[in-house]
Amino acid sequence: MGSLRQVLAITWMNLRSVPQRPGASLVVIVGIAGVVAVLVSVLSMAQGFRHTLASTGRPDRAILLRSGSDAELASSIARDQAQILANTPEIARDSQGQPLASAELVVVADLPRRDTGTPSNVPFRGVQPAAFAIRDELRLVQGRRFGAGLREVIVGQKAAQQFQGLEVGARIDFRDSDWEVVGIFASGGDVHESEVWADAETAVSAFRRLGFQSMTAKLAITDDLDALRQRIDADPRFSISVLREPEYYAKQSQLLGTLINVLGYTVASFMAIGAMFGALNCMYSAVASRQVEIGTLRAIGFGAAPVVVSVMAEALLLALIGGTAGGALAYLYCDGASLSTLNFETFSQVAFDFRITPALLGQGVLWALAIGLLGGLPPAIRAARLPVTEALRSS
Amino acid sequence: MKFLPLLWSGLFRKKTRTLLTLLSVVAAFILFGLLQAVRVAFDAGADAADAKRLLTTARYSIIDPLPLAHLGKIERVPGVVAVAYANWFGAKYQDQSNAFPVFAVDPARYLDMYPEFRIDPAQRAAFEGTRTGAVAGVRLVRRFGWKLGQKLPIRSEIHAQRNGGLDWEFELTGVLDAEDPAQQGNTDVVLINNAYFDEARRTGKGSTGWYIVRIADSGRAREVGAAIDRLFANSPDETKTQPEKEFALGFAKQIGDIGALVTRILAAVFFTLLLLTGNAMAQSVRERIPEFAILKTLGFSDGKVAGLVLSEALLLLLLGGGLGMLLATLMLRPLNAATGGKFPPLFVSPATWGLAAAILLSLALAIGLPPAWRVRRLRIVDALRGG
Numbered sequence: 001m002g003s004l005r006q007v008l009a010i011t012w013m014n015l016r017s018v019p020q021r022p023g024a025s026l027v028v029i030v031g032i033a034g035v036v037a038v039l040v041s042v043l044s045m046a047q048g049f050r051h052t053l054a055s056t057g058r059p060d061r062a063i064l065l066r067s068g069s070d071a072e073l074a075s076s077i078a079r080d081q082a083q084i085l086a087n088t089p090e091i092a093r094d095s096q097g098q099p100l101a102s103a104e105l106v107v108v109a110d111l112p113r114r115d116t117g118t119p120s121n122v123p124f125r126g127v128q129p130a131a132f133a134i135r136d137e138l139r140l141v142q143g144r145r146f147g148a149g150l151r152e153v154i155v156g157q158k159a160a161q162q163f164q165g166l167e168v169g170a171r172i173d174f175r176d177s178d179w180e181v182v183g184i185f186a187s188g189g190d191v192h193e194s195e196v197w198a199d200a201e202t203a204v205s206a207f208r209r210l211g212f213q214s215m216t217a218k219l220a221i222t223d224d225l226d227a228l229r230q231r232i233d234a235d236p237r238f239s240i241s242v243l244r245e246p247e248y249y250a251k252q253s254q255l256l257g258t259l260i261n262v263l264g265y266t267v268a269s270f271m272a273i274g275a276m277f278g279a280l281n282c283m284y285s286a287v288a289s290r291q292v293e294i295g296t297l298r299a300i301g302f303g304a305a306p307v308v309v310s311v312m313a314e315a316l317l318l319a320l321i322g323g324t325a326g327g328a329l330a331y332l333y334c335d336g337a338s339l340s341t342l343n344f345e346t347f348s349q350v351a352f353d354f355r356i357t358p359a360l361l362g363q364g365v366l367w368a369l370a371i372g373l374l375g376g377l378p379p380a381i382r383a384a385r386l387p388v389t390e391a392l393r394s395s
Numbered sequence: 396m397k398f399l400p401l402l403w404s405g406l407f408r409k410k411t412r413t414l415l416t417l418l419s420v421v422a423a424f425i426l427f428g429l430l431q432a433v434r435v436a437f438d439a440g441a442d443a444a445d446a447k448r449l450l451t452t453a454r455y456s457i458i459d460p461l462p463l464a465h466l467g468k469i470e471r472v473p474g475v476v477a478v479a480y481a482n483w484f485g486a487k488y489q490d491q492s493n494a495f496p497v498f499a500v501d502p503a504r505y506l507d508m509y510p511e512f513r514i515d516p517a518q519r520a521a522f523e524g525t526r527t528g529a530v531a532g533v534r535l536v537r538r539f540g541w542k543l544g545q546k547l548p549i550r551s552e553i554h555a556q557r558n559g560g561l562d563w564e565f566e567l568t569g570v571l572d573a574e575d576p577a578q579q580g581n582t583d584v585v586l587i588n589n590a591y592f593d594e595a596r597r598t599g600k601g602s603t604g605w606y607i608v609r610i611a612d613s614g615r616a617r618e619v620g621a622a623i624d625r626l627f628a629n630s631p632d633e634t635k636t637q638p639e640k641e642f643a644l645g646f647a648k649q650i651g652d653i654g655a656l657v658t659r660i661l662a663a664v665f666f667t668l669l670l671l672t673g674n675a676m677a678q679s680v681r682e683r684i685p686e687f688a689i690l691k692t693l694g695f696s697d698g699k700v701a702g703l704v705l706s707e708a709l710l711l712l713l714l715g716g717g718l719g720m721l722l723a724t725l726m727l728r729p730l731n732a733a734t735g736g737k738f739p740p741l742f743v744s745p746a747t748w749g750l751a752a753a754i755l756l757s758l759a760l761a762i763g764l765p766p767a768w769r770v771r772r773l774r775i776v777d778a779l780r781g782g
Contacts, residue, residue, distance in 0.1 A: 027674045034667040037662055068561040073458060073553040074485050108456040118648045121456065124468060176454045176633075208631070219748040239559065260554060263433075267660055271667070274422035278671040285678060342649040347458060349649065 007306040010297065011135040013288070015317065016308040019069055021289065022108035027320040028315070031275035032371055036326025036364040040356060041334045042264030043363070046257050048355040049341075053253035056190035057245030060222040061134065064215040064232075067239045069344050070251070072106045078211040081238065085215055090228035092135055092218040098383065101217035102131035104200060107207055107349050111163040111172050115249075121348040122163060123195045124153075124174060124211075126203030135187065143168040148199055151206065156193035158351035162340040166196070177206040182335035191249065193342070194351045215301070216245070235366030251266045252345040272371050279375025283315050287383045295391025300386055311383050315376025316369060323368025327361045402707055409679065413711070416426050416675040420715025421722065423668045427751060428723025432741040436580065439652045439739055440643035443511070443578045446613035448664075449620050450642045451606040460484070460602035461632055463593075465625040468626050472608050474619040479504035480591060485553035488539075495535055497585045499592040502528075505608075511578055518569030519545075526591040529565035532582035533572045535742070541567055542758035546671070547585070555597045579601060580739025608636070631699045665754065673762045676708055680766035687770050688778030700772035708754075708763030718757045720748065 018025055028328035054373060058065075069075035077085070082103035085091075092100045105126045110119040129148070132138060153172070160166045179198065187193055200212070219225060228240040287294070294307055334354035342351040353375045406413050435442075455457035460482075469478050484497035499507075502523045506514060514522075514530060517577045522528045529547060547565045557559055561578050571582045593600055620636035631734070642726065647653075680687075686709075687700050705773070724743045733738045 023674050023677070027671050030670050031620040034663045038663055042660075068550065069552045070487075070488070071552070108458055110455060113648075115621070116648050116652070118645050120649050121621075266429070270422050270429075271664055274419040274664070274668065274671070277422070278418040278667075279413045281412055281675055284415075339651060341422050341651045392531075 003303065003305065004233075007309045010302065010306040011310045011313045014032030014314055016051055017290070017315075018314060019178060021286055022179070024136065024285055025318055026280045028275075028279045028372075028375070029320040029325065030094065031278045031370045032319050033326035033329060035271040035275050035371065036323045036368050037333075038271060038331040039264060039268035039367060039377050040327055040330035040360055040364045042260065042267065043360055044330065044334055044354040045339065046358045047085070047194065047357060047360060048352045049260065049350075050250075050257045051251045051355050052191060052350065052352040053249045054186060054246065054248040055363060057247075058137075059244060059246060060219050061216050061220055061245040062225055062228060063243050063245050063248050064217065064240050064245065065213075067241045068247065071347075072104075072214045073108070073347055074128035074333070075213045076211060077103060077213065077215055077240070081240075082215055082246060084213050084237070084266050085232070085240070086217070088228060088231060089226065090220050090231060092220040098130065100130050100134050101215055101216070102128040102134055103212040103215045104128070104131070105203055105207075105209055106346075107175075107203070107209075108212070109172075109196065110288070111165070113349075114162060114360075115162055116179050117164075120163070121342070122159060122349045123346065125192075125197050126200035127194050127197055128200045131197075131216070134216060135192070136190045137190075138185050138192070140183045141186050143256045144357075146182055147189055147195070149202055150199070151177060151179045152182045153179045153196050153198045154185050155181055156195050156199075157184050157186050158189075158193035158338065158340075160184050160197060162194070162298065172196075175207055181220045189353070191343075191350050194349055198371070255344055256341070268367065272367060276375050279319070279371060280378060283311065283379035286314065287379045289312060290383070291386065294386060295363075295388050298386075298388045299392065306357045308380045308384045311380035312373075312376045313379075316372045319368045319372025320365065320373075322372075323365040324370065330362070330364070332357050343347060398706070399705065400656040400704065402710055404444050404677075405683070405703070406707055407710060408683070412675055412679065416672055417715045417718075418527060418712060419668060419714060421719040423647055423664050424716045424719025424722045424751065425726070426664055426719075426744050426749065427661060427754070428720045429726065429741075430661060431747040432723070432727055432743055434654055434657045435744050436671040436739040436741050437647060437650075439577060439580055440489055440647065443575075443581055444510055444640035444643050445511075446616070446640070447610050447618060447738045448508070448621075448639040449610060449636050451607040451608060451623055451634045452642075453605075453625075457605065460599060460604060461606065461634065463601050463603050465606065465627065465632070465634070467609060469623055471485050471628075472619060472622050472626065474612065474622070475608055476506060476611050476617055477504070477609040479508035479602040479607045480589070480605065481505065481607070482592070482602075484549075484587065484592075485551050486585070487550040487552055488548075493533075493563075494496070495585060496584055497551075497587060500586050500637055501589055502530075502586065505586060505607075508609060511573055511575065512582060513572045514569050517736070521568040522586075525566055525568050526588060527564065527566050528568040529587045530569035530571050531585045531683045532579075533570050534579060534583055535585065536567075537571050543596045549627075554599070556595050576740065576742060577744065583730075583739070600704055601696075607639075613649060645780065649751070652726065656713065665758065669711070669758060670775065672708075672711070672758070673765075676711075676762050677766055680770060682706060684770075684773065684778050687773055691773065691775050692700055692779075697773075700773075701767040703768040704770050705763040707761070708767075709759040712755045712759045712762070716751055720751050 009374060044393045056367055065075040085395045086099040086101035094100055107124050108121040109124045113120045146154055165172060166181055168181055168184060172179050225244050232238050233240055234239050337357050338353045339350050340351040466478055481498040481500045484499055485498040488494045506519060522530050525740060546565055547566050550562050565587050573579045573582050610616060616638045623636045624634050678716050692701055727741045
């Protein structure tokens with residue numbers, strides 16, 4: 001017990017003296033705050049991108065593509081095939097007995113981005129009427145749905161934010177055809193919010209297409225994707241691959257998500273190394289300035305352990321303050337901000353939000369503490385091993 | 396120069412402190428070198444752009460096909476010297492989607508259009524003379540260990556053969572390289588013969604992806620581009636013609652502003668470094684006030700003593716920054732070998748070195764000037780009393 005009291009006494013005494021060394025303490029705090037702010041903000045980008053793609057799709061839905069195609073743009077499904085596929089018994093039906101399947105086409109349209117004004121690829125999706133029953137997470141936040149056979153579109157709210165001229169009532173010129181924006185929809189922050197939707201039949205004729213690219217369907221029995229897959233595989237008329245929707249979208253986030261993560265960790269590692277050297281420097285000079293004090297304490301009978309703990313406690317406290325400040329900075333700067341980038345898999349824009357999660361902030365604080373630990377330990381050991389006589393001889 | 400030993404002993408008076416400060420400078424400049432390399436690679440497309448090349452794509456989207464029949468019409472536009480075309484194959488190799496781009500081209504037209512690509516004349520002739528021939532960029536050949544004459548089994552995500560299968564096979568007849576290391580990333584492609592591809596494919600015969608147009612006078616790029624687009628206005632296949640650089644910049648902008656991201660990160664890094672090094676420097680000068688007073692007593696002028704302090708800051712940053720940039724250069728070599736062909740090559744460009752030098756100088760001034768000013772105004776009597 002006696003030793004614990006010693007530790008607490010010295011640690012408390014030391015922490016009270018920290019404000020007397022504002023310059024050095026500030027360097028440690030700012031250095032570590034910088035590392036954590038950069039780490040958290042870059043990783044929150046990857047997190048947001050992954051989240052957007054991972055939250056697209058539900059396990060009770062399947063997407064059908066031509067075998068061998070990984071993305072809708074490269075896929076094609078002929079009109080007659082779409083008809084037969086929709087009537088497969090493994091696909092659910094609505095109360096009127098209509099199959100819950102939507103054959104869709106996706107073309108890429110050029111629209112100017114709000115931030116840069118440069119034309120960017122926006123996915124323009126033609127959907128069949130069943131699409132709204134299949135994707136029941138979709139809500140109109142403004143306006144109304146497009147009418148059948150009319151050149152009207154509804155726009156995802158992220159697309160409306162990221163691109164110019166997508167307000168309700170605006171007219172957009174796509175491929176020689178004029179479309180009116182009649183509504184804005186939300187769908188839980190998934191990729192469809194970066195898209196423009198129209199009636200499939202109208203789009204097929206306007207863009208002179210012969211058929212569709214993909215089909216999204218609700219499964220009759222939630223977990224029974226295999227039954228649908230087996231039936232389609234066994235049918236020689238088709239060469240179609242069946243994927244569970246969440247898997248299809250999660251795969252699209254792999255490359256870019258990994259790239260952003262690698263960038264974030266690389267940058268943070270080098271910054272952390274720099275910050276660690278800075279922390280070492282400051283803790284060494286803190287120990288040097290307390291030399292006489294430490295010598296005196298040792299001379300009157302205090303052990304080495306309380307001295308080590310007091311130095312470590314100072315380093316860790318400064319690191320904690322820095323880590324928290326860095327996390328807060330990243331949060332203020334990034335939370336709720338959104339970006340749009342090119343999804344390599346679909347060759348079109350996908351918009352997403354920075355996502356700062358408690359787990360990410362925790363990771364940032366852990367990094368901060370690790371830097372504090374590495375920066376505090378060698379000076380603490382030096383402080384403990386100072387010969388008393390030498391320490392008392394003030395420099 | 397004769398003051399170098401004095402500077403050195405001043406710097407390394409406290410070995411640990413100086414070494415630690417030096418290492419944080421090294422870490423910051425390694426990061427600077429690496430991030431700038433990423434930025435340079437990202438802009439490589441626009442930097443390698445030839446002012447005398449235009450790109451003609453489908454008006455509404457680059458992924459829409461254009462008829463091959465446009466070729467002859469574009470060639471007859473006044474100011475056009477040569478035309479080549481390419482078609483996106485949508486390759487899948489060893490189950491990796493987009494492991495590398497494959498273009499179906501007219502070999503002679505395409506290779507003439509890009510004089511910056513180097514290919515052995517015999518290999519070029521073999522490519523032109525082999526129907527199923529293909530040439531591949533040197534980094535891809537190294538990455539996959541391909542040998543000349545071997546068969547390349549490549550699957551297409553888009554184009555089926557007449558029998559409906561998506562599996563294609565080509566014969567490697569040559570290797571592409573680039574004169575300039577900065578452009579080696581642009582050779583990370585496989586080129587195949589469009590004549591064979593167009594004949595063997597099931598749908599979309601007689602179409603291609605985009606045209607590359609060489610013009611006589613780069614000053615007339617807009618005019619010629621507009622003339623090309625006018626040819627096809629109101630036809631089912633309208634075009635959009637842009638200078639190559641503009642196209643590359645537009646594409647880079649689609650990905651987002653990488654430059655701004657890198658700038659923000661580096662600003663955070665250098666701000667932290669400034670604080671850290673500045674603090675160490677100020678501390679070191681504070682401890683040596685009496686020494687500077689003695690130097691002044693010995694007859695060093697105010698300016699000289701201030702110059703000594705400033706030079707110390709400069710020496711410290713030059714050592715750390717130079718070492719950091721060198722390490723970044725060395726680190727990129729194995730990194731490029733590991734990602735060959737997956738990502739463009741990363742390297743520290745001369746411009747990056749220049750920028751590093753400018754940042755070093757301004758940091759040295761920011762760190763060294765306040766203590767230098769303090770030492771300059773030092774009054775000998777007071778300073779000696781302080782010691």
